[in-house]
Amino acid sequence: MPNSAKNKVVRINDDALRQFTGYSMKRAFNAIQSDVTRTLAPFGLRMITFSALAMISDNEGLSQSQLAAGLAIERPNLVVIIDELERRDLISRERVPTDRRTYALQLTPEGVALLATASEALLEHEARMMREVAPEDMANMLAALRLIENANTKAETGRTG
Amino acid sequence: MPNSAKNKVVRINDDALRQFTGYSMKRAFNAIQSDVTRTLAPFGLRMITFSALAMISDNEGLSQSQLAAGLAIERPNLVVIIDELERRDLISRERVPTDRRTYALQLTPEGVALLATASEALLEHEARMMREVAPEDMANMLAALRLIENANTKAETGRTG
DNA sequence: TATTGTTATACTCTATAACTATA
DNA sequence: TATAGTTATAGAGTATAACAATA
Numbered sequence: 001m002p003n004s005a006k007n008k009v010v011r012i013n014d015d016a017l018r019q020f021t022g023y024s025m026k027r028a029f030n031a032i033q034s035d036v037t038r039t040l041a042p043f044g045l046r047m048i049t050f051s052a053l054a055m056i057s058d059n060e061g062l063s064q065s066q067l068a069a070g071l072a073i074e075r076p077n078l079v080v081i082i083d084e085l086e087r088r089d090l091i092s093r094e095r096v097p098t099d100r101r102t103y104a105l106q107l108t109p110e111g112v113a114l115l116a117t118a119s120e121a122l123l124e125h126e127a128r129m130m131r132e133v134a135p136e137d138m139a140n141m142l143a144a145l146r147l148i149e150n151a152n153t154k155a156e157t158g159r160t161g
Numbered sequence: 162m163p164n165s166a167k168n169k170v171v172r173i174n175d176d177a178l179r180q181f182t183g184y185s186m187k188r189a190f191n192a193i194q195s196d197v198t199r200t201l202a203p204f205g206l207r208m209i210t211f212s213a214l215a216m217i218s219d220n221e222g223l224s225q226s227q228l229a230a231g232l233a234i235e236r237p238n239l240v241v242i243i244d245e246l247e248r249r250d251l252i253s254r255e256r257v258p259t260d261r262r263t264y265a266l267q268l269t270p271e272g273v274a275l276l277a278t279a280s281e282a283l284l285e286h287e288a289r290m291m292r293e294v295a296p297e298d299m300a301n302m303l304a305a306l307r308l309i310e311n312a313n314t315k316a317e318t319g320r321t322g
Numbered sequence: 323t324a325t326t327g328t329t330a331t332a333c334t335c336t337a338t339a340a341c342t343a344t345a
Numbered sequence: 346t347a348t349a350g351t352t353a354t355a356g357a358g359t360a361t362a363a364c365a366a367t368a
Contacts, residue, residue, distance in 0.1 A: 012231035016219040017212060021287050021303070022193045026208075028306035029190045030233065032183045035314050047187075048358085051178060058177040065326060070173035072191065074360060079328060101326040101367045125314055126182050132308040140298050141305045142182070145189035147293040153196050153286055209335090226349060235337060240351060262344045262349040 032129060039125045043118045044088070048073070050122070052081055053115045056091055056105050063102040090114060193290060200286045204279045205249070209234070211283070213242055214268065214276045217252060222265040224257075251275060 017023040033047065040050055048071065055070050056062065062070070068078040082105070085091045090111035093103040107115065130138060178184040197208055206214075209232065216231050217223065223231070229239040243266070246252045251272035254264040268276065291299060 012216070012223065012227055013219050014216060014231060016215045020283060021291060021299070022190075022197050022208070022283075023212065024303055024306045024310070025186070025190045025193055027233070028310040029183075029186045031310045031312065032186055036183050046357095047183070051184065054177045055173070055175060058174050062173065063326075066173055070175060072188070073358090075327070076329080076361085077359065082327095099326085099368070103327080122181060122183075128314045129309055129312045130182060132312060133305045137301050137305050138182070141302045142185055144294045144298050144302045145185045148290055149185070149189040149192045151192065151290045151293060153289045207334095224349075234335090236350070237338085237352080238336065243350095260345070260349085264350080 032126075035125055035129055036122065039121055040118060043114060043121070045114075045118055049081055049085060050115075050118055052078075052085060053090060053107065053111055054119070057107050057112070057115055060106045061104040063096075063104065065102070067105060085111070193287075196286055196290055197283065200282055201279060204275060204282070206275075206279055210242055210246060211276075211279055213239075213246060214251060214272055215280070217266050218268050218273070218276055221267045224263040224265065226263070228266060246272070 014023070036047055036050075040046060043050075045053075051071055052067065055067060059066070059070070064078055064082060065075055067082075068075045071078070082091070082093070086093060088110075089108050091105055092108055093105060096102045096104050133141070175184070194208065197211075201207060201211055204211075212232055213228065216228060220227070220231070225239055225243060226236055228243075229236045232239070243252070243254070247254060249271075250269050252266055253269050254266060257263045257265050294302070
């Protein structure tokens, strides 16, 4: 008699997976990502296009290579994003006189306006998602996330020299 | 004279994006995902195949539909995962006598052994990634992540009845 | 030689429609 | 009719190689 016949699963249990931080991170991030996607859609923006606008705003005149590095994406994948934002007149590209290979990126007035409106909407939605988390717990979580982001998993025991 | 000529960007600044929790979550999750991927690769496992093994172990006899729901993926996408795990003799499928449409999933002895070994490796790697985070901060972070995962962004102000 | 932006391409992950066999 | 598993397919996101223009 197979186990399955006597063990009717009533509710799925993920206790075993909850011991892995990565699992809880993925579940929480998926929830946030869904909300961000829904929130930005009315503005014709995705997570990555919004992030590109924000980073250009924060680093006016940066190059595509710098933006790709900042967003942690590959240069080829940035090209279509830049094309789309330029076609919508949200950003402009200017040739840099001192290095004619690179483009200096900046927001147009339309880009500035859209970034401001979308940022406001996003902050509102995020506040609603986080409203059950106490402010000091949020601050602690963000600090912990930063430590994790910058962690390297190389063992540091033992000297080589 | 273009702004870009006078504003040489020296280092990319993401302060503006750091006000959005989703951005910090994505950066931290990417770091964890990279480490998990590297850690599981020697076992021939990916994040999703490892999670499937763990969830089958924790819910022996569950169906593919239940597993897909538990892993928050679509049923069609689970099929190839199940096929792969079965082909490697890590799981087995048994027809359920009372409902011949469904399969009851369970780990084989090989599956149990691989899950144990991979889990150990993963816990070690995660401990190294999190070693800069104090234990109480980790506990607080996991609690906050759980609240975020279960948040719904619908406004609850105002009664309808 | 090396770098910037670009094209082409491929691989993974994810989402939907529609089929079959069972209920 | 509804559900479980499946097939086919399409869309994102992501990664690498290689090219032209420029340094």
